[in-house]
Amino acid sequence: MGLPKETHEELYTKMVQCREFEEKAAKLFIQGKVHGTAHFCIGEEATGIGVSSALEVEDYILQTHRGHNQGIGKNMDINRMMAEFLGKETGYCKGKGGCMHIADFSVGSLGANGVVGGGLPIATGAAFSQKYKKSDNITVCYFGDGASNEGAFHESLNLAAAWKLPVLFVCTNNLYGMSTSVKKSMAISDISVRASGYGMKGIALDGNDVVNIYEETKKAKKYVQKNGPMLMVLNTYRWMGHSKSDAQLYRSKEEVNEWKEKCPIKRHREFLIESGMFTAEQIKAIDKSAKQDIENAVAYAEASPEPKIEDIFDDVYAD
Amino acid sequence: MRTITYAQAINEAMSEEMRKDENIVFMGEDIGVYGGAFGVSRGMFEEFGDDRVKDTPISELVITGCAAGAAMTGLRPIVEIMFSDFITLAMEQLANQAAKNRFQFGGQAAVPMVLRTPGGSGTGAAEQHSQSLEAWVCHVPGLKVVIPSTPYDAKGLLKASMLDNNPVVFIEQKLLYRSKGEVPEVEDDYIIPLGKADIKREGKDVTIVTYGRMVQRSLEVAEKFASEGVDIEVIDVRTLVPLDKECLIESAKKTGKVLVVHEACQTGGYGGELASTIVDSDAFFYLDAPVKRLGGLDVPIPYNPNLEALVVPTEEKITAAVRELL
Numbered sequence: 318m319g320l321p322k323e324t325h326e327e328l329y330t331k332m333v334q335c336r337e338f339e340e341k342a343a344k345l346f347i348q349g350k351v352h353g354t355a356h357f358c359i360g361e362e363a364t365g366i367g368v369s370s371a372l373e374v375e376d377y378i379l380q381t382h383r384g385h386n387q388g389i390g391k392n393m394d395i396n397r398m399m400a401e402f403l404g405k406e407t408g409y410c411k412g413k414g415g416c417m418h419i420a421d422f423s424v425g426s427l428g429a430n431g432v433v434g435g436g437l438p439i440a441t442g443a444a445f446s447q448k449y450k451k452s453d454n455i456t457v458c459y460f461g462d463g464a465s466n467e468g469a470f471h472e473s474l475n476l477a478a479a480w481k482l483p484v485l486f487v488c489t490n491n492l493y494g495m496s497t498s499v500k501k502s503m504a505i506s507d508i509s510v511r512a513s514g515y516g517m518k519g520i521a522l523d524g525n526d527v528v529n530i531y532e533e534t535k536k537a538k539k540y541v542q543k544n545g546p547m548l549m550v551l552n553t554y555r556w557m558g559h560s561k562s563d564a565q566l567y568r569s570k571e572e573v574n575e576w577k578e579k580c581p582i583k584r585h586r587e588f589l590i591e592s593g594m595f596t597a598e599q600i601k602a603i604d605k606s607a608k609q610d611i612e613n614a615v616a617y618a619e620a621s622p623e624p625k626i627e628d629i630f631d632d633v634y635a636d
Numbered sequence: 637m638r639t640i641t642y643a644q645a646i647n648e649a650m651s652e653e654m655r656k657d658e659n660i661v662f663m664g665e666d667i668g669v670y671g672g673a674f675g676v677s678r679g680m681f682e683e684f685g686d687d688r689v690k691d692t693p694i695s696e697l698v699i700t701g702c703a704a705g706a707a708m709t710g711l712r713p714i715v716e717i718m719f720s721d722f723i724t725l726a727m728e729q730l731a732n733q734a735a736k737n738r739f740q741f742g743g744q745a746a747v748p749m750v751l752r753t754p755g756g757s758g759t760g761a762a763e764q765h766s767q768s769l770e771a772w773v774c775h776v777p778g779l780k781v782v783i784p785s786t787p788y789d790a791k792g793l794l795k796a797s798m799l800d801n802n803p804v805v806f807i808e809q810k811l812l813y814r815s816k817g818e819v820p821e822v823e824d825d826y827i828i829p830l831g832k833a834d835i836k837r838e839g840k841d842v843t844i845v846t847y848g849r850m851v852q853r854s855l856e857v858a859e860k861f862a863s864e865g866v867d868i869e870v871i872d873v874r875t876l877v878p879l880d881k882e883c884l885i886e887s888a889k890k891t892g893k894v895l896v897v898h899e900a901c902q903t904g905g906y907g908g909e910l911a912s913t914i915v916d917s918d919a920f921f922y923l924d925a926p927v928k929r930l931g932g933l934d935v936p937i938p939y940n941p942n943l944e945a946l947v948v949p950t951e952e953k954i955t956a957a958v959r960e961l962l
Contacts, residue, residue, distance in 0.1 A: 418740040438704070446706045447709070480690075635802055
């Protein structure tokens with residue numbers, strides 16, 4: 318029994334939007350329209366979109382610095398994401414956070430994080446609230462292979478397991494922590510085995526198979542509601558450099574090209590057409606519409622005002 | 637008024653507020669049946685149970701982050717970090733997450749949590765259990781920082797901290813836990829607003845600006861000077877962030893002579909901020925002498941009791957510093 322057609326369309330559309338968003342963002346850099354930095358998840362779209370799309374509004378997510386897909390999956394507003402990227406007042410963080418800190422509490426995103434592993438402890442607290450209030454919802458904590466070597470990973474998984482907190486820990490293993498290969502930074506190749514050290518269930522999935530990730534997240538949510546935390550590792554690959562200033566001297570073009578062949582969007586597109594669910598024309602129409610969404614977002618962002626200097630002290634403290 | 641200890645005052649503040657608001661939860665190492673390393677939470681586990689008084693693993697980073705995450709999602713957690721030295725282990729979550737999440741998320745988050753932790757030397761606990769690290773947290777916008785010096789202040793300031801919608805670092809003084817003082821009857825609820833210094837002794841000749849354990853010591857010095865006809869004003873800052881600058885400035889204008897005293901190492905200590913607050917203001921034109929600082933020596937806290945006592949401001953050192961101003 319497969320997913321309904323609408324779900325396939327949603328997953329595909331969000332992945333294309335995410336790809337277009339980031340490709341456009343990269344162009345804006347080249348044009349000198351962006352002041353800060355950004356971390357692109359091109360090639361990893363299926364991870365965040367597959368997981369976040371399987372959640373409800375009331376489920377929380379903690380995003381990473383490379384988490385545009387995680388946010389788009391959770392139905393964040395692309396206009397406000399782009400506005401934040403351009404540092405505008407209409408952005409999610411009023412231009413004060415940039416895309417490393419996009420958050421939308423109204424859809425359950427408790428924020429992206431600039432610190433590797435920084436969201437892990439916060440996730441335990443969000444899940445603690447859910448459990449304390451006897452909610453059925455769960456918290457999804459995104460992090461990467463690099464974060465799984467941080468102390469925060471150990472403390473958080475241990476606490477979540479000891480207290481049976483409803484957290485789904487989702488590790489996007491894209492094989493590199495900035496420039497350092499996982500082969501150099503850990504002695505294991507399957508990060509999901511780390512779960513057993515906490516008495517926790519761990520699974521590893523193909524991180525480029527959006528349909529399977531979506532279905533496994535639905536199952537994982539049920540498991541977490543009933544049993545407490547679980548670790549889900551999504552094995553994928555980062556096509557772009559770490560950030561805008563990465564010369565990528567640490568890996569070969571051949572390796573990158575091999576992974577480009579495994580493009581999650583291409584894979585889903587082929588499935589949708591071959592299965593007869595969508596025609597090539599329908600897919601083209603979705604692609605075109607997604608591209609237009611991003612053009613609209615850029616127009617919105619560019620037309621938005623700059624933050625006001627006199628508001629600089631706003632939100633340092635709550636009243 | 638009744639007389640209770642500083643530790644009891646803290647326990648009462650937590651317990652009374654927890655009875656009123658079930659969104660308050662309390663977590664930390666050995667705070668449950670054990671009652672906390674300094675016995676501050678005795679009886680709370682029995683009253684509120686395991687759901688609300690949570691013994692945690694020895695994991696300061698995640699305890700702090702868990703509180704921040706819970707605070708961002710509707711609870712009002714209190715965290716106890718067993719010794720303030722161990723905020724070094726929690727610093728990432730405190731400084732990068734709890735302190736910044738409101739600002740960096742464009743005002744979407746509130747992080748109403750209190751991190752309680754005992755600071756200070758004098759117990760023979762040596763280098764890693766005796767520090768006064770308040771300057772570390774005062775340097776991070778988004779945090780509030782409180783250090784009470786009496787049972788009355790401890791109770792009223794802790795209640796204000798628990799009602800505040802921001803992360804508050806509440807640094808207790810381990811050597812004051814057993815000290816006693818007057819507080820109102822239980823039924824006479826009160827809070828002391830954050831950001832208000834307290835003039836613990838009024839005087840006209842010299843101002844001592846201080847906080848925490850050094851307040852009592854400064855008051856003792858002031859009494860001795862009184863017999864010489866020197867009238868010392870002692871200001872207890874109480875809330876380091878936000879700082880009641882006006883109180884300091886007005887006192888400096890009145891006396892024209894200011895000594896800043898704290899236990900923390902002098903270099904980079906909060907005393908620099910207190911002194912600058914005065915020097916940077918129009919009080920500068922009223923000064924009869926340079927503002928003087930007396931902090932702890934710039935050494936780790938040693939174990940030997942004679943050495944330990946001498947690395948922080950003693951009555952003798954405070955007295956000598958006052959004399960230099962006269």
